[in-house]
Amino acid sequence: MQLILLGAPGAGKGTQAAHLVQYYHIPHISTGDILRSNIANHTCLGEKVKTYTDAGQLVPDEIILEIVEDRLNKIDCDPGFLFDGFPRTLLQAQGLKVLLEKLGKKLNWVINIQVDTELVIKRLINRRSCPRCSRIYNIILSPSHQPGICDDCQIPLEHRKDDQLEVIMNRLMVYEEQTKPLIEYYAKFDQLFTVRGASDSYAIFEIIKKQVEKG
Numbered sequence: 306m307q308l309i310l311l312g313a314p315g316a317g318k319g320t321q322a323a324h325l326v327q328y329y330h331i332p333h334i335s336t337g338d339i340l341r342s343n344i345a346n347h348t349c350l351g352e353k354v355k356t357y358t359d360a361g362q363l364v365p366d367e368i369i370l371e372i373v374e375d376r377l378n379k380i381d382c383d384p385g386f387l388f389d390g391f392p393r394t395l396l397q398a399q400g401l402k403v404l405l406e407k408l409g410k411k412l413n414w415v416i417n418i419q420v421d422t423e424l425v426i427k428r429l430i431n432r433r434s435c436p437r438c439s440r441i442y443n444i445i446l447s448p449s450h451q452p453g454i455c456d457d458c459q460i461p462l463e464h465r466k467d468d469q470l471e472v473i474m475n476r477l478m479v480y481e482e483q484t485k486p487l488i489e490y491y492a493k494f495d496q497l498f499t500v501r502g503a504s505d506s507y508a509i510f511e512i513i514k515k516q517v518e519k520g
């Protein structure tokens with residue numbers, strides 16, 4: 306099963322990704338998580354990309370495509386994968402197409418999660434995430450049992466630097482300009498499925514599952 310999750314920041318891609326990878330037993334490939342882990346570990350890549358992520362700007366396509374190629378060549382991607390936050394530009398989508406052709410793989414579905422901007426802003430401001438397992442909480446809608454502590458890892462949750470209002474507005478602008486055109490791109494290949502992302506996450510997951518299983 307080869308899937309892509311598309312949608313604005315805060316649309317709920319991470320939450321649906323967690324449901325989908327558990328159900329289909331495929332790896333969750335979040336380019337954002339890979340970048341954050343490199344930044345936290347002060348790797349050479351982390352140092353290179355930090356200024357972009359802090360400002361809510363996109364990391365250059367060639368860096369992202371190199372990360373993705375390395376990741377797709379790992380053995381756990383043999384049964385499939387789920388991309389979350391990739392591709393984000395037309396160049397990345399075209400690069401992925403070439404990579405998949407090289408590997409003899411085909412995308413099954415591109416799932417586009419659509420949410421109103423107002424809700425997205427509210428979600429991102431209240432979002433907290435676990436730096437270890439990436440589990441996502443919302444301090445109002447889905448808080449952890451112990452405030453500020455991950456239920457699974459028992460370590461402090463973080464409020465991402467790029468989830469501050471000014472950076473959020475920038476990320477939304479970048480999404481409109483550079484990522485939204487991918488909806489039309491994948492619609493042309495008849496691989497796109499759009500779901501409204503405002504309701505309960507399990508209800509949304511059921512809708513996605515039904516569509517994915519149609520084949």
Ligand code: AMP
Nearest residue numbers: 336337357358361362363364390391393
């Ligand atoms: P995310 O966790 O997906 O919201 O990504 C956080 C940040 O990482 C983004 O605002 C970008 O700076 C960077 N990033 C993640 N994925 C990509 C990508 N596919 N292309 C370019 N930059 C990315």
